[in-house]
Amino acid sequence: MTDFAATKAMFDLPQGITYLDGNSLGPLPRKAAARVAQAVSAEWGQMLIGGWNRAGWMDLPRRLGDRIAALIGAQAGHVVLGDTLSIKVYQALASALDMRPTRRVILSDTGNFPSDLYMAAGLCRTLGDGYVLNTVAPEDVAGAIDDRVAVLMLTEVDYRTGRRHDMAALTRAAHDAGALVIWDLAHSAGAFAVDLAGCGADFAVGCTYKYLNSGPGGPAFIYVAPRHADVARPALSGWLGHEAPFAFDLDYRAGAGIDRMRVGTPPVLQLAALEAALDVWDGVDLHDLRSASQALMDQYIAGVEAVCPDLILATPRAHDARGSQVSFRHPQAYAIMQAMIARGVVGDFRAPDVIRCGFTPLFIDAGDVARAVAVIGDIMQNRLWDNPAYHTRAKVT
Numbered sequence: 001m002t003d004f005a006a007t008k009a010m011f012d013l014p015q016g017i018t019y020l021d022g023n024s025l026g027p028l029p030r031k032a033a034a035r036v037a038q039a040v041s042a043e044w045g046q047m048l049i050g051g052w053n054r055a056g057w058m059d060l061p062r063r064l065g066d067r068i069a070a071l072i073g074a075q076a077g078h079v080v081l082g083d084t085l086s087i088k089v090y091q092a093l094a095s096a097l098d099m100r101p102t103r104r105v106i107l108s109d110t111g112n113f114p115s116d117l118y119m120a121a122g123l124c125r126t127l128g129d130g131y132v133l134n135t136v137a138p139e140d141v142a143g144a145i146d147d148r149v150a151v152l153m154l155t156e157v158d159y160r161t162g163r164r165h166d167m168a169a170l171t172r173a174a175h176d177a178g179a180l181v182i183w184d185l186a187h188s189a190g191a192f193a194v195d196l197a198g199c200g201a202d203f204a205v206g207c208t209y210k211y212l213n214s215g216p217g218g219p220a221f222i223y224v225a226p227r228h229a230d231v232a233r234p235a236l237s238g239w240l241g242h243e244a245p246f247a248f249d250l251d252y253r254a255g256a257g258i259d260r261m262r263v264g265t266p267p268v269l270q271l272a273a274l275e276a277a278l279d280v281w282d283g284v285d286l287h288d289l290r291s292a293s294q295a296l297m298d299q300y301i302a303g304v305e306a307v308c309p310d311l312i313l314a315t316p317r318a319h320d321a322r323g324s325q326v327s328f329r330h331p332q333a334y335a336i337m338q339a340m341i342a343r344g345v346v347g348d349f350r351a352p353d354v355i356r357c358g359f360t361p362l363f364i365d366a367g368d369v370a371r372a373v374a375v376i377g378d379i380m381q382n383r384l385w386d387n388p389a390y391h392t393r394a395k396v397t
């Protein structure tokens, strides 16, 4: 059994805070602070440019990619880190479209994160030539897959509601129709076990600053299935994806396998933070993680529904149909979340009316959930949200 009291002790959580927002920005692993300090002083400070070789900076995107591969069911050697998730979505999409040259449709759903859809729409505009992004309701995706679809691009877990797609079934349906599939694992990687290889996914992308705790601005990852790794043509053909970056040739030749999905200089300090953050996973069994997170979500839903009849559950109750977050709807969701934060229970508000909380047993336990429920109950029963201070919107919600 995984020792979740031990994993909780690995995080530097502020006193008095119940942090239910690791699904937006994971908290600080204690070792990450020390590791970043070392990368700054001992590596950058003392090795200067020699750090690229001596401290192994250049290999970090692949080395840490292998550790993430183990968490998402990917084959070692087929995941690489770099850039932001939006960029990785664009890269995966451009390569996938290129592999289905006679088709023009990108199919996605209206529950997808807007940036993924914006990147797809922008790519269609750049390509011209009849490329279109078609979005349907999440429950209508399977029925909308036909032989015009080049790429099915989905985020497995809906950022707003927590609804989870059936990755295996949708991948099979898309392949049966001759389409390729890109899975965005932003709310999956580190939340539960993913089986990319088992599902036969073509591409996958995800971020590391949510459930993987790499810190604000941590790099994203991309996976390309081994059967496509030397076929996929990179649209963002930067020098570090070149077969021989230090030959400084004038012609671009894509590097071998996943290396071609690298673009430019890797974010070394963020990767150092990620490296330490990944150590938290060493003693974690992903099946234990999933069952503990389901128990926390069940406890939270039952507790909130018992004391707050006005909050409407937006997340599926069925375990298989949800990720690792729970959302409730209320017209005053923004003010309610501000009142919660003022009482030390940190989650987030998602427009227009969602109160979203993430539950990871890595640093949340049943006592934290009980405290959150008590605070929300007090806020709702005593209308504590009805205070002008809680209605002013900050830039980042």
Ligand SMILES: *Cc1c(COP(=O)(O)O)cnc(C)c1O
Residues within 6 Å of the ligand: 084, 085, 086, 087, 112, 113, 115, 116, 155, 159, 184, 186, 187, 207, 220
């Ligand atoms: C968090 C998230 C993003 C954010 O993209 P960045 O480029 O890292 O800012 C994109 N897509 C999904 C599905 C997300 O959940």
